[in-house]
Amino acid sequence: MAHNCSHTSTIRPVRPTTLGCEECLKTGQVWLHLRLCRECGHVGCCDQSPGRHATGHFHATRHPIIEGYDPPKGWGWCYVDEMVVDLPDQTPQRGPIPRYY
Ligand SMILES: [Zn+2]
Ligand SMILES: [Zn+2]
Ligand SMILES: [Zn+2]
Numbered sequence: 001m002a003h004n005c006s007h008t009s010t011i012r013p014v015r016p017t018t019l020g021c022e023e024c025l026k027t028g029q030v031w032l033h034l035r036l037c038r039e040c041g042h043v044g045c046c047d048q049s050p051g052r053h054a055t056g057h058f059h060a061t062r063h064p065i066i067e068g069y070d071p072p073k074g075w076g077w078c079y080v081d082e083m084v085v086d087l088p089d090q091t092p093q094r095g096p097i098p099r100y101y
Pocket of ligand 1: 004005007008064078079080081
Protein backbone atom coordinates (compact mmCIF):
# COMPACT_ATOMS: atom_id res chain seq x y z
CA MET A 1 0.00 0.00 0.00
CA ALA A 2 1.49 3.31 -1.06
CA HIS A 3 1.71 5.58 1.90
CA ASN A 4 3.10 9.06 2.27
CA CYS A 5 3.67 11.31 5.24
CA SER A 6 1.38 14.34 5.16
CA HIS A 7 3.23 16.14 7.96
CA THR A 8 6.35 17.29 6.14
CA SER A 9 4.98 20.87 6.08
CA THR A 10 5.59 20.96 9.85
CA ILE A 11 9.35 20.52 9.36
CA ARG A 12 11.15 23.72 10.30
CA PRO A 13 14.75 24.79 10.60
CA VAL A 14 15.21 24.54 14.35
CA ARG A 15 17.89 25.29 16.90
CA PRO A 16 18.17 22.52 19.49
CA THR A 17 16.92 23.95 22.78
CA THR A 18 19.28 21.83 24.88
CA LEU A 19 22.57 19.96 24.35
CA GLY A 20 21.10 16.63 25.45
CA CYS A 21 17.69 15.23 26.36
CA GLU A 22 15.94 18.08 28.13
CA GLU A 23 14.14 15.88 30.67
CA CYS A 24 17.09 13.57 31.35
CA LEU A 25 19.38 16.53 31.96
CA LYS A 26 16.96 17.74 34.65
CA THR A 27 16.73 14.39 36.41
CA GLY A 28 20.22 13.02 35.76
CA GLN A 29 18.88 10.06 33.77
CA VAL A 30 20.96 8.33 31.11
CA TRP A 31 20.01 8.06 27.47
CA LEU A 32 21.16 6.05 24.50
CA HIS A 33 20.34 8.15 21.44
CA LEU A 34 18.83 11.58 20.92
CA ARG A 35 15.93 12.72 18.79
CA LEU A 36 15.37 16.32 17.76
CA CYS A 37 11.86 17.68 17.24
CA ARG A 38 11.79 19.43 13.85
CA GLU A 39 8.88 21.60 14.84
CA CYS A 40 10.18 23.24 18.02
CA GLY A 41 13.76 22.07 18.63
CA HIS A 42 13.04 19.91 21.68
CA VAL A 43 15.76 17.34 22.28
CA GLY A 44 14.56 14.04 23.73
CA CYS A 45 15.88 10.53 24.11
CA CYS A 46 15.03 7.52 21.96
CA ASP A 47 12.79 4.57 22.73
CA GLN A 48 15.79 2.45 23.75
CA SER A 49 16.51 4.97 26.51
CA PRO A 50 14.82 4.53 29.90
CA GLY A 51 13.05 7.89 29.68
CA ARG A 52 11.73 7.67 26.09
CA HIS A 53 11.34 11.44 26.22
CA ALA A 54 11.21 12.04 22.45
CA THR A 55 8.10 9.86 22.26
CA GLY A 56 6.81 11.57 25.40
CA HIS A 57 7.29 14.93 23.69
CA PHE A 58 5.26 13.71 20.72
CA HIS A 59 2.42 12.53 22.94
CA ALA A 60 2.45 15.81 24.86
CA THR A 61 2.68 18.16 21.87
CA ARG A 62 1.68 16.13 18.77
CA HIS A 63 4.77 17.44 17.01
CA PRO A 64 5.07 14.61 14.47
CA ILE A 65 8.56 14.72 12.98
CA ILE A 66 11.90 14.06 14.64
CA GLU A 67 15.45 13.90 13.37
CA GLY A 68 18.10 11.45 14.51
CA TYR A 69 20.48 13.63 16.49
CA ASP A 70 23.22 11.62 18.14
CA PRO A 71 25.29 12.73 16.26
CA PRO A 72 23.24 14.36 13.48
CA LYS A 73 22.32 11.58 11.12
CA GLY A 74 19.98 13.38 8.77
CA TRP A 75 17.15 10.90 8.79
CA GLY A 76 13.64 11.86 9.79
CA TRP A 77 10.82 9.89 11.38
CA CYS A 78 7.13 10.63 11.55
CA TYR A 79 5.49 9.37 14.73
CA VAL A 80 2.01 9.64 13.27
CA ASP A 81 2.69 7.63 10.12
CA GLU A 82 5.46 5.55 11.74
CA MET A 83 7.63 5.92 8.69
CA VAL A 84 10.98 7.35 7.65
CA VAL A 85 10.70 10.78 6.02
CA ASP A 86 13.20 12.77 3.96
CA LEU A 87 14.38 15.93 5.67
CA PRO A 88 15.31 18.99 3.60
CA ASP A 89 18.40 19.58 5.73
CA GLN A 90 20.33 18.34 8.70
CA THR A 91 20.45 20.26 11.96
CA PRO A 92 23.99 21.00 13.14
CA GLN A 93 24.88 20.14 16.71
CA ARG A 94 25.13 23.08 19.06
CA GLY A 95 28.07 21.70 20.97
CA PRO A 96 29.42 18.59 22.60
CA ILE A 97 26.61 16.29 23.70
CA PRO A 98 26.87 15.38 27.37
CA ARG A 99 26.94 11.67 28.11
CA TYR A 100 26.30 9.78 31.28
CA TYR A 101 27.17 6.25 30.33
ZN1 LIG B 1 3.48 11.99 8.88
ZN1 LIG C 1 15.29 11.58 28.16
ZN1 LIG D 1 8.37 19.75 19.48
